[in-house]
Structure formats: structure tokens, C-alpha cells
Amino acid sequence: MILTVTLNAALDLTYEVDALVPHRAHRVSTVVEKAGGKGLNVARVLTRFGEKAVATGLLGGRNGSRVAELLDVPNMFETIAGETRRTVVVVDGDATGFWEPGPVVSAEEWASFVDRYTALLKVARVAVLSGSLPAGLPVDAYAVLVTAARTAGVRVILDTSGPALDAALRAGPDLVKPNAEELAEVAPDADLSTVDGVLAAAAALRAHGVGTVLASRGPEGLIALTPDGAFRAAPPHPVSGNPTGAGDACVAAIARAWAHRTPWPGALRDAVAASAAAVAAPQAGDLDVRTFLSLRHGVAVTEI
Amino acid sequence: MILTVTLNAALDLTYEVDALVPHRAHRVSTVVEKAGGKGLNVARVLTRFGEKAVATGLLGGRNGSRVAELLDVPNMFETIAGETRRTVVVVDGDATGFWEPGPVVSAEEWASFVDRYTALLKVARVAVLSGSLPAGLPVDAYAVLVTAARTAGVRVILDTSGPALDAALRAGPDLVKPNAEELAEVAPDADLSTVDGVLAAAAALRAHGVGTVLASRGPEGLIALTPDGAFRAAPPHPVSGNPTGAGDACVAAIARAWAHRTPWPGALRDAVAASAAAVAAPQAGDLDVRTFLSLRHGVAVTEI
Numbered sequence: 001m002i003l004t005v006t007l008n009a010a011l012d013l014t015y016e017v018d019a020l021v022p023h024r025a026h027r028v029s030t031v032v033e034k035a036g037g038k039g040l041n042v043a044r045v046l047t048r049f050g051e052k053a054v055a056t057g058l059l060g061g062r063n064g065s066r067v068a069e070l071l072d073v074p075n076m077f078e079t080i081a082g083e084t085r086r087t088v089v090v091v092d093g094d095a096t097g098f099w100e101p102g103p104v105v106s107a108e109e110w111a112s113f114v115d116r117y118t119a120l121l122k123v124a125r126v127a128v129l130s131g132s133l134p135a136g137l138p139v140d141a142y143a144v145l146v147t148a149a150r151t152a153g154v155r156v157i158l159d160t161s162g163p164a165l166d167a168a169l170r171a172g173p174d175l176v177k178p179n180a181e182e183l184a185e186v187a188p189d190a191d192l193s194t195v196d197g198v199l200a201a202a203a204a205l206r207a208h209g210v211g212t213v214l215a216s217r218g219p220e221g222l223i224a225l226t227p228d229g230a231f232r233a234a235p236p237h238p239v240s241g242n243p244t245g246a247g248d249a250c251v252a253a254i255a256r257a258w259a260h261r262t263p264w265p266g267a268l269r270d271a272v273a274a275s276a277a278a279v280a281a282p283q284a285g286d287l288d289v290r291t292f293l294s295l296r297h298g299v300a301v302t303e304i
Numbered sequence: 305m306i307l308t309v310t311l312n313a314a315l316d317l318t319y320e321v322d323a324l325v326p327h328r329a330h331r332v333s334t335v336v337e338k339a340g341g342k343g344l345n346v347a348r349v350l351t352r353f354g355e356k357a358v359a360t361g362l363l364g365g366r367n368g369s370r371v372a373e374l375l376d377v378p379n380m381f382e383t384i385a386g387e388t389r390r391t392v393v394v395v396d397g398d399a400t401g402f403w404e405p406g407p408v409v410s411a412e413e414w415a416s417f418v419d420r421y422t423a424l425l426k427v428a429r430v431a432v433l434s435g436s437l438p439a440g441l442p443v444d445a446y447a448v449l450v451t452a453a454r455t456a457g458v459r460v461i462l463d464t465s466g467p468a469l470d471a472a473l474r475a476g477p478d479l480v481k482p483n484a485e486e487l488a489e490v491a492p493d494a495d496l497s498t499v500d501g502v503l504a505a506a507a508a509l510r511a512h513g514v515g516t517v518l519a520s521r522g523p524e525g526l527i528a529l530t531p532d533g534a535f536r537a538a539p540p541h542p543v544s545g546n547p548t549g550a551g552d553a554c555v556a557a558i559a560r561a562w563a564h565r566t567p568w569p570g571a572l573r574d575a576v577a578a579s580a581a582a583v584a585a586p587q588a589g590d591l592d593v594r595t596f597l598s599l600r601h602g603v604a605v606t607e608i
Contacts, residue, residue: 013390015392015402015404017402020326020327020400021400022324022326022396022398022400023324023398023399023400024400024401025400025401025402025403026400026401026402026403027403027405028402028403028404028405029405031404031405062366062369062370065366066366086317088319088392088402090402092326094326094327095327096324096325096326096327096328096329096330097328097329097330098319098321098329098330098332098392098394099329099330099331099332100319100332100335101331101332101333101335
């Protein structure tokens, strides 16, 4: 089983309007409600691959109950007193997003979640920790979860950013997926438009105790600095579509590869094909397995 | 008792952001949830005046329960299966609004509401019908409610717009408060920037069977074409602030005057002072009674 963790899940509302004009009133033509959260996307992609995944995390209040109702993946969430946040995305062709800050989580609720997570780790092969932290959680919350996974002998992927990522690096996650800002922060002198620059920044991050650093180059694919060497993986051709959720599909593919003990070149081939298939999918956060399979053959992985 | 009707109540969400930039993501710094709906504002203003008011209407789903929790006025709402709409207002100094369309109401739910409303009319002196109609209600829904009020001998104020207003005119509401668009529609040749033009349009509306037509001239006050003659009422001085809710305060003042059998000049003095006090209130939809009383002395009402 692959365990995905979403500490700051959301009730995602998508509003369609004709055209967003600041400081005007807009009639929303259609409202779509979805269970939102990067860990939920990871679990959904895993389910598409026929993989056994369980989503856990924190849910609370009316929005939390609604998210639980909308969940389309096996899940065991901890209930909290605070209200799960909403995200509102206004679509007028392009998307404008509004992210609520999320609930305050008490120390007792956090301790109770850590117990639940630790119990789930006993039956997990890989743990994936995704997204932002809600208010009230210590900044090193992910460090606690990474340490628990390592203690349980479960490989752990951490896909977050900012202080939540910084504070968890020394706990030694098996893989992190920093964005361009984080790479620039650890290696301010590196030219991130070059492969060498990205490798220098990735090496600086690995020096904190991280196993693998996976750097996305958008449509150009991935660069991975792993304990077994550095790799570059590129899709057969550019794929157009919605990049939302491509990172979650990438992480899901790596988690699946690890669960099946697939070595690096194959894991990266899967990751690039899954990202591209997610971009091509009409629904953000979803993925078509046939597209994945047809793209996978063409992914070029080279050791660098 | 004054009965206020809100058929399309809302869970009002106010999001504060630094600056709204279309096609970007925004972190919301604070979220405020309120029970929204013009009839609720009317009931709130009446309660501020120490007047007995009961709010009724339709509420459903999780949003409806949240509205019920947030309600700060006596109320007897009908529960429906559909989900009460949300409104999202993004504030970055100025306000940008997004209105969800509202629930679909079944014929059975509507019949059940009409029964409840008819029962409440037996103990009401005035009924106030405010705001838009949710989907699934017949366009003449307000005509049904106006007719029921007249049958019960209860004076009825209708504050709506568009087809919902047009379809209810012939049922003979005792007062309507058309906006500039509606006045322009019934009297396309009238110059609405002049008092005579407004009176011509009001006369055209009255000819449909309406008792009184109340036309707002914004900061310049009101023009009223009543069965007892035409009046003009102006505040002592311009008041700056938030005009949201000023119309509801105006309607509340008229309903209160009618409940106390106050003749027209006094009723219009109250209406103008209440509107101005609502504009001056720091909270939209609220009103300070002391400001109302201090403004009231200075309102000039002239028969025209």
C-alpha cells in the first residue's frame, strides 16, 4: 500500500464566469465542487494505475465533511475541530485562484494524527507527504512525519515548499521535489537554466541529508540527482494541456516505481510519462493510463 | 410583526487579499462568513429599531445550515434539499463579487413554503419580499406571495428586479423599489436625470396595479409616487460610506412606518435617514440608530 498525506486538504470550488473584471459583480454560471489536495491527486493517479493507495490527513467542519463525501480514493482521515479550507478558482478561459489559509490544528489533534499515520506506516511500502501545512502546526511537522517513516523503514517522498520543506530536509526524506525558488535559494550562484546549474543546486540540497532531488524542467522533463547517479529524462515530444497536477502524477509514478522496486531509469521514465499524461488529461489532477503507456516508450533517460 | 422573505439566501464569504490580479493565485489573509440576503438585512435593521421582525425563506444543504447558524434575527426558514448558494466577495480595498446561481427548488418545496408563509401572514402587519429567485421557481413566484399577502390584508413591499419584478406587478404589491434599468424599461422616452422623468416612469409602473413606486436617487434621496401624491425626500447632507444595504434599510424603514401607520411624509423621512445611516455604518447591511435619529431631523420632504 502507498500512503499519501494531505494535511491541508481543501474543498475546491471552480466558478465559471464570462470574464473576470476586478471590482465588478459576476454571475457564476456553473459551480463545481471537488475534493482538493495534492496528496489526494497522488492517490487518485495511483488508483488509476491499479495501485493500492490510502489517503490520510486532516479534515474538519462542514467543508471537511463535504470533502469526505467527494473523496474518490480509499482514505482514513483524522477529524479536527477547525474548518477545512476552501479554494476558489474563477475560470474565464484562464484561471484566477483564491486560497483560504486553512484551519488551526491543536497540539492534541496533531498528536492524534501522528498516531494514526504511524499505525498506517506499518502496512505502507511508500509514504508521500504533499502540500502546505495548515495554521497551528509546527513548521517541522513534516520532519516528524519523515522521521516516523524512516523509523518504520518506509521510503518517504516530500513534495512541499518554503519553510515546511526547509525544516524537514535534515530528517532525511528519500526524495524531495523542490521548485525553482527553492533551488535558487540553496544555490544562489547557480544558473538554473543549465543542467549543470540544476545539478549544483540539487547537490546542495542533497548535502542536507536528502536521498534524491528531483527537479522538474517543465515540458523538458526532469533532472534527478539520486544516490545511484544523476539522470536526465525527457518526454518524446512536448505535450500541451493543463500543467496542474502534473507534479502530483510525477510523484505518484515514483512512489509506484519504488513500491515495485523499479530501478532509476525506469522510475524516471514512468515519472516523465505520468507528468505528460496528466498535462494531456482534460481534467486537472487526473490521468489517462493509455496516454501514459503510449508516451512511456518514447521517454529518453540518460545518465549524466 | 414584520415578515421578511429571502428566497435566495446566501452564505456570504468575504476574502481579503492584497491586490486582485486576474489569472494569478491569491492567498486569502482573512475569511469572514455571514448570513446573506436582502430580506435578512431588512430584518436586522428592523431589529435595530426594536421592531419585531421574523425572517423566512428557503435554506438547504451544508451552506444552508451554516447560514442558519449565523442568523442573528428571529427566523422560520423552510428547509430544502438543494444547496443554498455562496457569494464570494474579494476585497482588496475595492470589492469584486462572485454570485453562485442558487439551488433548484422543487414544486413540492415551493408549495410547502407558500403554506408556511401564508400561516406567518396571519400574524404579520407588513410583508417584505426581497431579492432574486433561485432556479426552479416559477418567474411569477413573487406574484403568488403578493396575492397571498393582499388576500390576508397584509401590506406587501416587493424589492426585486428583472423578470421576477415584471411578473409580480399585476398582482398589485403595495410598494416596489425599481432600479434605474427598470424605470428606463417602462418609460424609454423619460429623462431619468430629471424629477419629471422619474415621475413619468413611476406613473407607468403604477399603471400596472402597484400602490407606491419608490425611486432611489442615490445620495440625493428618494422620489415616491404614492396613492396620496408624489413626494421628494432628501438627506440633510451627503453621507459617505458603503452603499451596500442602504436599499434594505430604506425598505425596512417604510415597513416599520406602515406597521405604525405613519403617514407618507414621516415614512419617507425615516426611509431617507435609514438609507443614509446604513451608508455611514462601518458594517455593510447594518445601521446605527443614533446616526439615524440625528439625520432624521434634517431630512426635507416636499410634496411635488
